[in-house]
Amino acid sequence: MLIELKDVNKTYFGAQPLHVLKGINLSIERGEFVSIMGASGSGKSTLLNILGILDNYDSGEYRINGKLIWDLTEKQAAEYRNKMIGFVFQSYNLIGFKTAVENVELPLFYQGVPRRKRHERAMDYLDKMGLKDWAHHYPNEMSGGQKQRVAIARALITKPDIILADEPTGALDSKTSVEIMDLLSKLNREDQLTIIVVTHESVVASVTNKIVRIKDGVIGDVETNPRHDASPFGESTKMK
Amino acid sequence: MMRFDTDWFKEISDTLTRNKSRSLLTGFGIFWGIFMLLAMMGGGNGLKDLLSSNFRGFATNSGFVVADLTSKPYKGFRKGRAWNLTLKDIEKLDQMIPELDVVTPLIADWGQNAVRGEREVQCYVSGVRADYVSVMEPRLRYGRYINNIDVSQKRHVCVIGKKIYNDLFPEGGDPCGQMIQIRGSYFRVAGVDFNAGNVSIGGPADETVILPISIVSSLLNRGNAIDLICMTAKPGKKISAVQGRIREIIARDHYIDPTDEAAIQMLDAEEIFSIVDNLFKGVNILVWLIGLGTLLAGAIGVSNIMMVTVKERTTEIGIRRAIGATPRMILTQIMSESVSLTILAGVLGILFSVFVLNIAELASTQDGILQAHFQIGFWPAVVVLLLLTVLGLLAGLAPATRAMNIKPVDAIRDE
Numbered sequence: 001m002l003i004e005l006k007d008v009n010k011t012y013f014g015a016q017p018l019h020v021l022k023g024i025n026l027s028i029e030r031g032e033f034v035s036i037m038g039a040s041g042s043g044k045s046t047l048l049n050i051l052g053i054l055d056n057y058d059s060g061e062y063r064i065n066g067k068l069i070w071d072l073t074e075k076q077a078a079e080y081r082n083k084m085i086g087f088v089f090q091s092y093n094l095i096g097f098k099t100a101v102e103n104v105e106l107p108l109f110y111q112g113v114p115r116r117k118r119h120e121r122a123m124d125y126l127d128k129m130g131l132k133d134w135a136h137h138y139p140n141e142m143s144g145g146q147k148q149r150v151a152i153a154r155a156l157i158t159k160p161d162i163i164l165a166d167e168p169t170g171a172l173d174s175k176t177s178v179e180i181m182d183l184l185s186k187l188n189r190e191d192q193l194t195i196i197v198v199t200h201e202s203v204v205a206s207v208t209n210k211i212v213r214i215k216d217g218v219i220g221d222v223e224t225n226p227r228h229d230a231s232p233f234g235e236s237t238k239m240k
Numbered sequence: 241m242m243r244f245d246t247d248w249f250k251e252i253s254d255t256l257t258r259n260k261s262r263s264l265l266t267g268f269g270i271f272w273g274i275f276m277l278l279a280m281m282g283g284g285n286g287l288k289d290l291l292s293s294n295f296r297g298f299a300t301n302s303g304f305v306v307a308d309l310t311s312k313p314y315k316g317f318r319k320g321r322a323w324n325l326t327l328k329d330i331e332k333l334d335q336m337i338p339e340l341d342v343v344t345p346l347i348a349d350w351g352q353n354a355v356r357g358e359r360e361v362q363c364y365v366s367g368v369r370a371d372y373v374s375v376m377e378p379r380l381r382y383g384r385y386i387n388n389i390d391v392s393q394k395r396h397v398c399v400i401g402k403k404i405y406n407d408l409f410p411e412g413g414d415p416c417g418q419m420i421q422i423r424g425s426y427f428r429v430a431g432v433d434f435n436a437g438n439v440s441i442g443g444p445a446d447e448t449v450i451l452p453i454s455i456v457s458s459l460l461n462r463g464n465a466i467d468l469i470c471m472t473a474k475p476g477k478k479i480s481a482v483q484g485r486i487r488e489i490i491a492r493d494h495y496i497d498p499t500d501e502a503a504i505q506m507l508d509a510e511e512i513f514s515i516v517d518n519l520f521k522g523v524n525i526l527v528w529l530i531g532l533g534t535l536l537a538g539a540i541g542v543s544n545i546m547m548v549t550v551k552e553r554t555t556e557i558g559i560r561r562a563i564g565a566t567p568r569m570i571l572t573q574i575m576s577e578s579v580s581l582t583i584l585a586g587v588l589g590i591l592f593s594v595f596v597l598n599i600a601e602l603a604s605t606q607d608g609i610l611q612a613h614f615q616i617g618f619w620p621a622v623v624v625l626l627l628l629t630v631l632g633l634l635a636g637l638a639p640a641t642r643a644m645n646i647k648p649v650d651a652i653r654d655e
């Protein structure tokens with residue numbers, strides 16, 4: 001069991017305490033392609049932050065590969081994120097003054113990988129994404145789909161256990177969305193990567209093999225979706 | 241862990257050059273602060289040098305006594321009486337005041353002409369003893385100074401100043417052994433004094449002909465009378481401490497009211513030197529205050545700009561944190577940026593001030609002789625550089641802490 005959440009609770013203490021996650025139980029196996037669906041305010045972003053060790057939880061247990069993620073120092077958290085998790089964001093979150101290849105290299109820079117090796121690996125991954133010719137372009141010279149593929153290369157370069165994609169198609173048109181989802185799906189199939197996609201679009205979710213619905217801070221139902229039967233972006237599944 | 245390789249520098253230079261005009265203006269604060277500090281330090285030193293070159297050769301712990309008309313009636317003598325210092329006073333002061341090192345007389349004869357062949361030049365004549373060198377040290381270019389035997393045997397020898405040498409011996413070379421004529425008597429040149437200090441006794445050193453006092457005394461029919469008593473204090477003693485006793489001894493011998501300060505005029509060189517010294521101490525403090533103040537303002541500017549930069553880069557820092565940068569790496573990065581900017585601007589400031597001070601030094605050089613040292617030393621520059629590093633670190637501290645506290649989760653999500 002790669003990811004195991006047991007009765008995870010999270011409350012935001014503001015002027016009015018907000019109980020966002022009310023006992024989440026979830027397990028994800030290695031090599032699964034899962035989507036987490038929910039409306040805004042359902043707690044899916046908070047869940048993603050906890051899964052990505054970007055935020056901590058109040059009670060319960062979260063284990064990656066059996067390792068309990070609890071009470072980590074900032075340094076440990078940074079290390080775990082760097083080694084175990086690759087992030088793909090809605091707004092790409094590339095660093096604007098760095099070229100594509102420099103962006104992809106960055107996680108390895110923080111691992112202390114020597115320059116030449118870093119560069120080689122980054123080029124390999126860009127090649128895999130079909131962006132070799134764009135390696136020395138800056139993000140603002142690329143299309144949204146290209147930027148997202150650079151971001152995916154950056155997520156992959158550390159060979160993480162989990163890829164966490166937060167609305168990876170949120171800023172893309174439908175054609176590019178399909179391309180990106182196909183890419184993720186291919187990575188899952190061919191490289192046995194564990195991919196978790198957070199989304200509120202059912203068409204995006206339908207590409208994945210398992211759909212976890214979250215509502216009001218609890219897991220609603222978990223639906224296996226082996227046939228990917230929802231026709232993407234079709235008449236019946238309008239973009240929400 | 242983190243590596244300080246070329247990428248590291250690239251990382252820093254990337255961020256600093258991303259907003260060039262802002263980095264430039266920020267750096268200018270530091271640049272100007274350093275320039276001000278060093279230029280003023282150098283300028284202060286140079287001015288001090290220029291001023292003290294006026295005192296060159298002059299003993300700082302010296303004092304002088306001059307006779308003037310009495311201003312008070314005393315023991316039956318009316319006021320306004322003229323009197324003279326004598327060689328006897330010299331002896332008495334020498335014997336009775338152990339704090340004094342050298343007590344030596346001087347006879348001055350102004351408005352004379354020194355003649356050699358067809359050349360003639362106006363000069364001041366000073367008659368001195370050999371121990372006068374303790375008061376006014378000559379800088380002999382040629383020959384020797386007046387010695388004890390010259391004085392006791394009334395030898396016709398002289399030491400001439402630089403201007404007189406230049407005017408009477410335009411062909412240059414060693415003039416020793418040649419004769420010049422003063423007051424109708426011939427004197428053999430024994431030495432040439434190149435002292436160019438502006439403070440001197442009798443007349444300007446470069447226009448003075450120094451003779452043995454015994455000869456001047458007989459030439460002028462002075463008998464025992466002298467014009468000036470020059471004295472220096474022993475090391476660690478002060479002229480000002482014995483002034484009262486000097487006054488008493490002289491007053492008693494010449495029937496002068498001991499309280500008559502106008503009659504026995506005393507000059508304490510040390511007092512004047514200490515005024516100059518204090519002046520420059522004050523100037524130095526001012527220089528440091530202004531320089532450090534400007535520098536501090538520059539550093540605060542850097543800190544401020546870095547603060548803005550960090551705020552602007554919240555997302556970027558968040559991304560870095562999300563993909564594995566530890567808070568410490570972020571801290572190091574912001575600190576390095578601050579230190580790099582400070583040191584870069586500071587070194588430019590040091591270079592510029594060295595350049596400007598060099599020009600000042602060139603401008604103050606006369607006949608190939610440096611008049612004043614404007615240039616700052618190597619070690620002060622190193623100290624300033626270290627100071628800059630510390631300032632850069634301090635300036636980076638607040639922005640870096642802020643950057644360190646950026647949570648990736650706050651920064652990444654646009655919602």
